[in-house]
Amino acid sequence: MAGAIRETLYYTVGLVVLRAIGLVMLPVNTYFLSSAEYGRLEVLLSFIDVGALFFSLALPSALARFVGDEQTWEARKAVCAEYAGLALLVSGVLVALGAAFSHPITGLLPEKVSQSEFLLLLAAICLEGVLGVGLTWMRIRGAAGTFLAMSLSRALGQAALSATLLVLGFGVEGVLIASATAALAQGGAMMVYLARDCGISLRFARWREMLIYCGPLLLSALAAFVLGSYDRWVLAGHVTPEDIALYGVAGRLGALTAVLLQPFHMWWFPKRFIVLAEDNGAERSADIVSLGLLIVLGAFVGVSLGGPFAVHVLTREAYWGASAFIAFIALNYAIQETGSLLEIGCYLRKDGFAPLLINLIGAGLAILFYFTLIPRYGVPGAIAATLIAQSVRVVLTWAVSRHYAPIPYRFARLGLVSAVALALTALAAFTLHPLVMPLGAVVILPLIGWMAVRLKLLPRLDPAELPEPLRRRLKLG
Incomplete structure (x- = not known):
């Protein structure tokens, strides 16, 4: 229970700081964006929501479920390595498909989206699977301090870059640039962490359980x-x-x-x-x-x-x-x-x-x-x-x-x-x-x-x- 209290305190501090950053950015966004621009941004961000689901492929939930079946940490690391490898593979395939079929995809959106905006949206979500697996693994491992550091660095970097670009007059595109940059930076750091802690495997011995559970x-x-x-x-x-x-x-x-x-x-x-x-x-x-x-x-x-x-x-x-x-x-x-x-x-x-x-x-x-x-x-x-x-x-x-x-x-x-x-x-x-x-x-x-x-x-x-x-x-x- 002492460990649980310590972990929860880390998560609480992280959430408080993250929400504080969000509250600071609310007046910044509403000051530099007209209500019409802010409404358009809301619709674009909803695309990030649905795109992130495809890139994550429900792998974080499956990892949490099947790690519990293993009795040793070495076995659990092997499970995480396979899920990390699959997440990376899915990311590469979906980025290629997204770039190839960008025109019909943007046609499905209720808002008109330029090619550059679509690529920024794609960049913001392309490593969601890797991030989801890594963050879930940190929580399973009890690595709350590392989780906190990685989450806060992304939020602070994104907020600072977004505010700078809004001041410079980039508008909605500036917010998207900041989101994409922060997501790619955190994704790169997460791949390094996973490679060092449990490895990234493309062996996929558990592909059948992944397919049945994740689909x-x-x-x-x-x-x-x-x-x-x-x-x-x-x-x-x-x-x-x-x-x-x-x-x-x-x-x-x-x-x-x-x-x-x-x-x-x-x-x-x-x-x-x-x-x-x-x-x-x-x-x-x-x-x-x-x-x-x-x-x-x-x-x-x-x-x-x-x-x-x-x-x-x-x-x-x-x-x-x-x-x-x-x-x-x-x-x-x-x-x-x-x-x-x-x-x-x-x-x-x-x-x-x-x-x-x-x-x-x-x-x-x-x-x-x-x-x-x-x-x-x-x-x-x-x-x-x-x-x-x-x-x-x-x-x-x-x-x-x-x-x-x-x-x-x-x-x-x-x-x-x-x-x-x-x-x-x-x-x-x-x-x-x-x-x-x-x-x-x-x-x-x-x-x-x-x-x-x-x-x-x-x-x-x-x-x-x-x-x-x-x-x-x-x-x-």
Whole structure:
């Protein structure tokens, strides 16, 4: 547990700094880009989202799943080496295909994209598979310090270059140049790290397990893209770029709900299969997931009430309308992350078809409601469509996961805490001015913590597992 605390602290520091960089760049981007340009940038970045899925090929998820089957670190290194080699091979093939078929690919986008912009987008995503495998391996290895250094160096470099190019008048293309440069630099560093730590193998002894597991997961990830970014493509045909810009700003802040769970995710997700297989693993998993759900709830409250304040402080008045969407987008992300915490049973099968079917159903519902609600209601219609689809997806995820892993979650007590938090958050959002909304969070968040303690929702911690200096400070003997 001491190692887990140390790793989580590293991830927390990294996420705080990364989000701070993102918040600094929000006023920079909105100052140098008009709302129409910012809306166009949102649509282009959604291409990065879907392109990254193809380049990653779901290999990071498969690596986390199958490393848990090996008993020694040498065997685990061999698994990672093969996944790294496949990621590198996929990158080369897809870059060649992307360059050869750039014209028909750009024709699929709802925004007109120049050849140079497309090549920059391709450069920004071409090493996503290698990066995903490497970052997952770092988390499995507990190399949180290296993970932190590599992530922060990319973010700082990208932010500095992006700001410089915006000041020089490069506009949207400047942001794309910065993204591509930072991604290529981090990808090169990751290949060096992987080569030294576990090697990069092109032997592919596990190609069959990769194909069976990764194929459905890739389709599942594409379905998740529909639930995450595809609404921008539909919105582009029915609303103005300025409306998409407001939605984009609200989305950047609403996404903090998921981001605030990431330190927990980074520690828990690569290890969850190993923990579940241990003695008393189901009960321990329930304890840890309860903590994750409480973090999601607290993140939703903080973002819903802090987001409108950030919009009014960090952006020009033209973007203040984004405040109206933040709480609903935060709720979307809270529902999404709830599903991710409950999904472990879906991944115990070795074919990956359970999450694929669930995500396909969610994506189908999302597409249906996007084309039904967006033409009539615009951005609110997109948010409502995603809420409906995500809610159905979470219910299905829990039902299927429970079949394969009957983990005794504390839903009744968690539901009580959630109901109180949601009601108080809605009351604060509707009655307080954006500049004082954070005061509501100051009251609600401690209440969530108090209820969690009283209802015994926090994981039990053995004092003997804490570092000795902390035990002495807390007088735990």
